[in-house]
Amino acid sequence: MRFLHTSDWHLGRLFHGIHLTSDQAHVLDQFLALVRESKPDGIIIAGDIYDRAVPPIEAVELLNQLISQILVDYKVPTIMIAGNHDSAERLGFGSRLLAAQGLYVAGALRREIEPIILYDEHGPVYFAPLTYGEPAFVRERLSCPDVSNHEQAIEAMVQHVIRKIPNKARSVAIAHAFIAGSLESESERPLSIGGSSMVKGAVFQPFCYTALGHLHNSQQAGNPSIHYSGSLLKYSFAEAFQRKGIHLIEMDKVGGITVERISLSPRRDVRCIKGYFKDILNHSIDQGNQQDYVSVTLLDEMPILDAMGKLREKYPNVLQIESPRFLKKGVLSGLPRDHRKLSEKELFAAFYHQMTGENMTQEQQMHLVDVIETVYREEREAIL
Amino acid sequence: MRFLHTSDWHLGRLFHGIHLTSDQAHVLDQFLALVRESKPDGIIIAGDIYDRAVPPIEAVELLNQLISQILVDYKVPTIMIAGNHDSAERLGFGSRLLAAQGLYVAGALRREIEPIILYDEHGPVYFAPLTYGEPAFVRERLSCPDVSNHEQAIEAMVQHVIRKIPNKARSVAIAHAFIAGSLESESERPLSIGGSSMVKGAVFQPFCYTALGHLHNSQQAGNPSIHYSGSLLKYSFAEAFQRKGIHLIEMDKVGGITVERISLSPRRDVRCIKGYFKDILNHSIDQGNQQDYVSVTLLDEMPILDAMGKLREKYPNVLQIESPRFLKKGVLSGLPRDHRKLSEKELFAAFYHQMTGENMTQEQQMHLVDVIETVYREEREAIL
Incomplete structure (x- = not known):
């Protein structure tokens, strides 16, 4: 049989x-x-x-x-x-x-x-x-x-x-x-x-x-x-x-x-590509089908502006980008795990720290609270 | 055939x-x-x-x-x-x-x-x-x-x-x-x-x-x-x-x-019963199967406290109660149609009017605004 x-x-x-x-x-x-x-x-x-x-x-x-x-x-x-x-x-x-x-x-x-x-x-x-x-x-x-x-x-x-x-x-x-x-x-x-x-x-x-x-x-x-x-x-x-x-x-x-x-031969393969951003864009890393579903692992240590948009020009079906070295440098380490438990003030402070590497000054913090309170007050007045 | x-x-x-x-x-x-x-x-x-x-x-x-x-x-x-x-x-x-x-x-x-x-x-x-x-x-x-x-x-x-x-x-x-x-x-x-x-x-x-x-x-x-x-x-x-x-x-x-x-004979019929609340509860209106799915139309002009709960003791499957005369008297007429468009203050004022038949005094209104503002402030402070 x-x-x-x-x-x-x-x-x-x-x-x-x-x-x-x-x-x-x-x-x-x-x-x-x-x-x-x-x-x-x-x-x-x-x-x-x-x-x-x-x-x-x-x-x-x-x-x-x-x-x-x-x-x-x-x-x-x-x-x-x-x-x-x-x-x-x-x-x-x-x-x-x-x-x-x-x-x-x-x-x-x-x-x-x-x-x-x-x-x-x-x-x-x-x-x-x-x-x-x-x-x-x-x-x-x-x-x-x-x-x-x-x-x-x-x-x-x-x-x-x-x-x-x-x-x-x-x-x-x-x-x-x-x-x-x-x-x-x-x-x-x-x-x-x-x-x-x-x-x-x-x-x-x-x-x-x-x-x-x-x-x-x-x-x-x-x-x-x-x-x-x-x-x-x-x-x-x-x-x-x-x-x-x-x-x-x-x-x-x-x-x-x-x-x-x-x-069986899939219409599009599922593949992982690893390298520096410019090498990947310059075609020097990968010779496979550019229509495949692709996950890209970037070896760059610095963030790249609109990496997804630029990669899509070469790989229209890129679905995922990972930047392990960028993360490893600790640039994102300031953010506690569960952002839902943070107040607006804490959340913004963490974001500020990630982006600048520095903490907000006392003055900046006061200004932030002011802005948040204004937004809440205006919202409340719109309701009443 | x-x-x-x-x-x-x-x-x-x-x-x-x-x-x-x-x-x-x-x-x-x-x-x-x-x-x-x-x-x-x-x-x-x-x-x-x-x-x-x-x-x-x-x-x-x-x-x-x-x-x-x-x-x-x-x-x-x-x-x-x-x-x-x-x-x-x-x-x-x-x-x-x-x-x-x-x-x-x-x-x-x-x-x-x-x-x-x-x-x-x-x-x-x-x-x-x-x-x-x-x-x-x-x-x-x-x-x-x-x-x-x-x-x-x-x-x-x-x-x-x-x-x-x-x-x-x-x-x-x-x-x-x-x-x-x-x-x-x-x-x-x-x-x-x-x-x-x-x-x-x-x-x-x-x-x-x-x-x-x-x-x-x-x-x-x-x-x-x-x-x-x-x-x-x-x-x-x-x-x-x-x-x-x-x-x-x-x-x-x-x-x-x-x-x-x-x-075909349904397990439970779908029926409409009309009468005064006490007559319906006293069994004098309806001789049908009490297990049926029932819509009750009350002829009473005054609201009845927990009418649904009381009717369920006789008709366990009562699904709907209508009180056309109670509504006709205009007791509920103070409420504009779409309550979602009202502010808290307007909504409460309409409720107050329905329940008492009178408008809130200026003093009552100020007190209400005070309470609402306190609630919002405390909520906001809990967030910040």
Whole structure:
């Protein structure tokens, strides 16, 4: 059996204020071509299909078109589970009807988890859709009073579903989880605040292959049969050096697997460029595509007026500028952390110090208070 | 052919702050029983399935369960169009796949409107799903540059689809529109602000039956072949005297129709009660179900302390109290309309006048200004 494993599409994502829908459509076109050419027996999407519970309409339409083509035109059965970014209930709308068309959506966890069975010439393969759920929700739905963390939640789901899979049958788990020892990026939303979200890979021991979602870095998770496909695109500058793609899995008649990673080419790459301002502007640092989404780290020690505006002339999609040396010199060190707790007077004094390196004189301070009081008085008189 | 016509479910609706989902589930259970017993060849839902573009999860789950039962368990083909409350794109998710299961969802208008064909022993019946769309959107999608109002939009859709329906075939139009001369309630959201939203009934002349949504009052719209089924429930007190229900249409072999109105029983009715406060509390006015959603009109001329709290002891779901005579006496007439435009001093003076019937003395006014200024000064000092 041949199937594709992908995850973490995050349709509808914003990246530093930029809507990524057309970037996502660009790589999903390649995904569709891959489906057409590789003729898989099935497709797995391991959660975080959407970036948020209520995705923008453009994201809904993009998925709708894609899914229609995969199912109606190419007739490839597709299994998707909800991730922690999806609204499981909204994702699961129509799932009973859609299953009859070969689209298996595991939305909100139900009291029974049913394996999905796909066939090849050697017989059935059982896919266990372990949709994402909070431990408390899994505890209630599966009536497992001992479930109090993510590992126990996944274990409970595995134990529940494994009873429905014949002994020695070929089987695949699909889950959205954080496997202990795996590499995080900065763009995953933590699964739990406080308690541990770590799951040991051993819980997936019964399965020939485990198709994971959640972590954005494509990676093997401990055991050679457990894999993160990684996200569709780079969703943070911390992912700039990660490879993104799709897993193509070939499973033999006894459940042995080979995993091939297939790269997709984004419309715009996500890259980090480091150097002195004038070198970056003079083209001497970077030879890459100037349309890429770029984070620039300036080595200059002095502030540069309108650095963003000037860099945009060369890199229209520069999204972030960092100036670590400028900061290191302590020019900004005068500002206490939480500016919301400061009075107007303190806030202005801190700003004055940053800009001039000196403290305000007594006279200046008195003048400032005078100005502030005048503003307040005039405001009040406008009200009364 | 026998089919059911319903519309304006407004799943997820709030009524004076109360979530109506369980009330909606209550009547939809009866609808489901009606489907089971009447064994229709099809079901039409003529728009406003949800109350808003992003319905609450409970509403999504309610529709999901209902639709699954109708399609999977009872296997009754169902046609729904988007209304002006629905997000056409969200409603249309998966529509290509769902159509194969007998759920025909006309979401956002496409370049081609395809009639849906259902069969009985006499042959085909063509259903034209004229989904709701702004005139400008219809103009663009159907490439009809002359469309500038709702009537022209519907006309353009009719002309477009009628070419795909054989001459003399039996046909049904499904639309979400405001037919000229029909009776509005207060709870419909206007289709257009400014320009006319009126559509003349004659545009539906080619069809044997026209199943309308939008107006909440169940009614014939001019011609005996054009009907509003009305909303699922009473969604405003102005609808208190309307009957709500479902239309059961029998179409003979030449397209002749009979329309039967079938009533559903709400969990709680929506009612208006009028009388003196003490009579209402003494049970001498009203013999209806005390759990109903109630609007009380008090005939008393004097204000009553905590009228809402006291009425709730008898009517736990009283949602609104009106006191027209109390208002008429002019007790509240001292208050200009937009209190946001008043200064604190003016606002308090108006309140003082309402409560005492007299104007503040010069001395009182000076004292008030003093108090207000002290408050502002202390606030300002806390900031500085």
